[in-house]
Amino acid sequence: GAVVSQHPSWVICKSGTSVKIECRSLDFQATTMFWYRQFPKQSLMLMATSNEGSKATYEQGVEKDKFLINHASLTLSTLTVTSAHPEDSSFYICSASPAAANMNTGELFFGEGSRLTVL
Amino acid sequence: AQSVAQPEDQVNVAEGNPLTVKCTYSVSGNPYLFWYVQYPNRGLQFLLKYITGDNLVKGSYGFEAEFNKSQTSFHLKKPSALVSDSALYFCAVRGSSGGSYIPTFGRGTSLIVHP
Numbered sequence: 001g002a003v004v005s006q007h008p009s010w011v012i013c014k015s016g017t018s019v020k021i022e023c024r025s026l027d028f029q030a031t032t033m034f035w036y037r038q039f040p041k042q043s044l045m046l047m048a049t050s051n052e053g054s055k056a057t058y059e060q061g062v063e064k065d066k067f068l069i070n071h072a073s074l075t076l077s078t079l080t081v082t083s084a085h086p087e088d089s090s091f092y093i094c095s096a097s098p099a100a101a102n103m104n105t106g107e108l109f110f111g112e113g114s115r116l117t118v119l
Numbered sequence: 120a121q122s123v124a125q126p127e128d129q130v131n132v133a134e135g136n137p138l139t140v141k142c143t144y145s146v147s148g149n150p151y152l153f154w155y156v157q158y159p160n161r162g163l164q165f166l167l168k169y170i171t172g173d174n175l176v177k178g179s180y181g182f183e184a185e186f187n188k189s190q191t192s193f194h195l196k197k198p199s200a201l202v203s204d205s206a207l208y209f210c211a212v213r214g215s216s217g218g219s220y221i222p223t224f225g226r227g228t229s230l231i232v233h234p
Contacts, residue, residue: 006162034221043209043226044163093162104213104220105151105170110162 002028004096006111013084014119021079021114023094029074030096034108035067038091047092050077084118091115121146123212125225132200133233140195140228142210149215152193153222154184157207166208169193180204200232 003026013019023033031052036044048069049057056069066088068080077096081088093113097106122145132138144150151170155163167178174186184195195208210225 004162041207041229044224046221049221091160095163104215105168107153107165107168108155108163108211108222109165110155112162113160115160 002026002096002098002109004094004109004111006094006114008114009112010115010117012117012119015085016083018080018082019084019116021081021092021094021116023077023079023096023111025075025096025098025109028096028098030077030098031074033071033077033094033096035069035077035079036093036095038093038113040091044093047079052077081116084116086118089116089118121212121214121223123210123223123225125208125210125228127228128226129229129231131231131233134202135199138197138200138204138230138232140208140210140230142193142195142225143191144193144210144212145191146212146214150191150193151213151215152184152186153211153213154178154182154193154195155209155211156180157209157227159206163209166195200230202232202234205230205232 005024007022033050035047047062050069050071052071058064071077095108095110124143153168154166157163167176169176169186177183182197207227209227211222213222
C-alpha cells in the first residue's frame with residue numbers, strides 16, 4: 001500500500017514554544033490530507049482537512065491560529081502547534097489518500113503519529 | 120450527517136476462538152466502509168473495505184467483515200483469534216453523495232486476546 005511518513009515521532013518541548021510536525025506521502029500525490037488528534041484510549045478527533053495550495057478547513061472548536069496547517073505541495077503537509085501548552089500534549093496523526101476519480105472509495109493511509117509532550 | 124457506532128469499548132476473547140467486533144453506521148447514499156487497526160503508539164493500518172459487490176469482504180491478517188445493508192452493520196470477524204491481534208480497531212464510513220468524502224470514525228474497540 002501507499003506510504004505516509006510522519007516526523008518527528010516524539011517531541012518534547014517547553015511551554016510557549018512552537019512545534020512543527022511534517023506529513024509526507026512518499027509514493028503518491030495527495031491533494032488532501034487529514035490531521036487528527038488522539039487522546040489516550042480514545043478515538044480520532046479530526047482537526048482539519050489540509051488542501052494542497054489552499055487554506056485548510058478546520059473542524060469546529062479547533063483554533064486555526066493555534067494549529068497552523070500548510071499544504072505547500074502534493075506530497076507535504078505540515079502542522080505547527082504554536083505557543084504550545086501542556087494541554088496540547090497529545091498524539092497527532094496525519095493521513096492521506098491517493099488522488100482518484102472517486103475520493104470516497106479510497107482507504108486512508110496513516111502516518112505513524114507524533115507524540116507531543118509539552119512541559 | 121454520517122456516523123459510526125462501535126458499541127463495545129472492549130472485546131475479550133481467548134486465543135483460538137472466533138472474534139467479532141461490531142460496527143453500525145448511518146450515511147447518506149451508498150456507504151463505503153472501512154476497518155483499521157492501531158497498535159500502541161502507532162498510526163492506523165488499513166485492514167479491509169467494502170465498496171460494492173459481495174457482502175463478505177476479506178482483508179489482511181485473516182480478518183473479514185460482512186456488510187449488512189438492512190441492519191446497517193459492518194462487523195469485523197476472524198475465525199481464530201491470535202494474541203497478536205490484540206489492538207485497537209476502528210470502523211469508518213465515507214458516503215457517496217455530497218461532500219461526505221471526509222471519513223467518519225467510530226470511537227474504537229480495544230480487542231484483547233488472552234493466551
